[in-house]
Amino acid sequence: MTLYTDENNNKWFREKSSEFWPGQEFSIEIEEILYQQRSKYQDILVFKSKTYGNVLVLDNCIQCTERDEFAYQEMAAFLPLLAHPNPKRILIIGGGDGGVIREVVKHPQVEEVILCEIDEDVIDVSKKYLPDMAKEIVNSKVTIVISDGCEYLKQHTDKFDVIITDSSDPNGPAESLFEESFYSLMKTALKRPYGIICCQGECIWLDLPLIKKLMTISRHLFPSVAYANVSTPTYPCGTLGFIVCSLNENAKLTEPINKKLADELNTKYYTADIHRASFALPAFVRHVCQTSSIAVEDSTKEIALIHFPELSINSGDKISKISSLTKASAQVDTSSSSNTNNSVGNDVELDNQSRFLDNFDKSSNANNPTSSLQTTKSFMSNSLTQRLILTSKCDLFFCNSSIPYHPVSEDELVLTTLHKQSCQKRWFMKYSWLTFYK
Structure with a gap:
């Protein structure tokens, strides 16, 4: 423990970490140490x-x-509770x-609360002190x-209206609560269609890379974040x-549903105005929360295109012009073009394609099959690979390593990344993608 005595014989607790907040520390003067033990976990x-x-x-x-x-x-x-219509x-x-x-x-609609805590000693100590x-x-x-949160979630599907993660920092017993697999488990445990999660989201001044990671994970899994x-x-x-996510694509997370209730909860900090104001972010934070990296590692990362008979194929601009992309458009990197006469991956099995386009509404574009998606393409030096950016409006679903489908909302640009060799019945196991926000 970081305890020390100053020159005046006053005792202090010093919070200092070269890993989490290097170059700074925070101290509180101690009057009396009440409890100091090592539990099973911390x-x-x-x-x-x-x-x-x-x-x-x-x-x-x-x-x-x-x-x-x-x-x-x-x-x-x-x-989360005031963003849900009926949090029971x-x-x-x-x-x-x-x-x-x-x-x-305190919320009048809440009927049942499950507390899943891995360290029983924390509960006992808190009751006393x-x-x-x-x-x-x-x-x-x-x-x-008394259980590990991940293990508990694995046992429950479609159970909870709201899941709140009240975790410590991402080390020790809380480390797994900051991974994509955990967010995926929470999503599965939520009730449809209004389920909401609220997770501890670290500090904007210290943890922007982690916040960016968590926001990217959240946007991959939830339509409203x-x-x-x-x-x-x-x-x-x-x-x-706090990172707040909803299964409801029309959820207005930044506004309390019941403003009257929000101001009648006998709170010291929270109000309807504070609810709204908490989502007003500085420009540098807003940028991180609304975007994800557009960097492609290198040209050796082979990218293949699944067969889309609905799409027209034309020559087009380079990926570097991504800022000019608009809704219902697509562009491909032509910087490595060496062959423009190859086919578009026709050997991909049709059942893979149907799984990929499971929720694609073809009927809406019956008269003009390319109206929802326009593509441009070129082949890289390896004739088996392509690089493609697709944009759409809530009608095309993409797959990643842990969640079968992700709805693409109207302000997203999605870079699909596929290995040609994996485009068989198990192609989705190696599928990866990045999402950009305009």
Whole structure:
């Protein structure tokens, strides 16, 4: 533990990490150490501070303080709950301190809350040293499950209206909660069609690469995604984010559904105005949250095109002109062109094509089969490969390694990347793609 005594014999806790926030540290003066033990999973420290009340620390990282915890807890709970029309069954992964539970049970429509916490010691310590936060753990609506969040999700499909991930930073027992496989499991566990997840989204000043990764994952899996930023004084840099995702493509995540209820929840931080304001992001953050990298690693990454009889094939511009792309267009890199007379992968099996176009509405373009998608192409030096960018409006579905289909929304540009050799019955196992936002 990072504890030290200054020249005046005052005791301090110092939060310092060269891995997560290099070159800076945050300190709180200690009045008394209340608890300090190693659980099965992590180091747990609770101390009474001079200015922030009791403080919970896991693996040297501050999780909450009695003085400012309500900001995080209320936003984690009500950003998703107030975006859902009828949130009855709620799953909280992590959150053993009980703060999110305390807020969730305030919502009048909530009927059942499952708390899935991997470390039972966190719950026990919080009950003893953070009683106001943990007071609703014994609520009759609450069921406690001591389990790994990923393993618990694997056992449940179409079960929860809202899933809230109240995790620590991406190390130790919480590391798996920041991976695509975990987001995929959450999606599967949500009830259709309005299911919502809300996940701890790290700090905009320290974690932009991770935020970009998580937003890219989220946009691959969910049609509606938004990033909120919250003031949290005792977290690094004083802010923390939330990633909110909905299965409903028409969800208005940035607006509370019930504005009257939003202002009647007996909260200290959350209001309808704060809900809206939290999604107003600085320009540098907004750019990261709305875009993903357009870089292609190198020309040796072979890319093949699945057979699309609906598409017209013409010569076209280079991929470098991606900024000029508009909806219902497609372009291909012609920089390595050596042969423009090859066929378009006709040896790909038709059942693969039908699986790829499972939800493609051909009838809407019966009179003009190329109206929804226009393509341009050229072949690279390897005649078996092509590079293609496709754009569409909610009518073409793409596949990635973990989720069978992803609807393409009207403001997306999708770069499909396929290995020709894998275009057989199991082609989808090696399929990868990137999404760009205009």
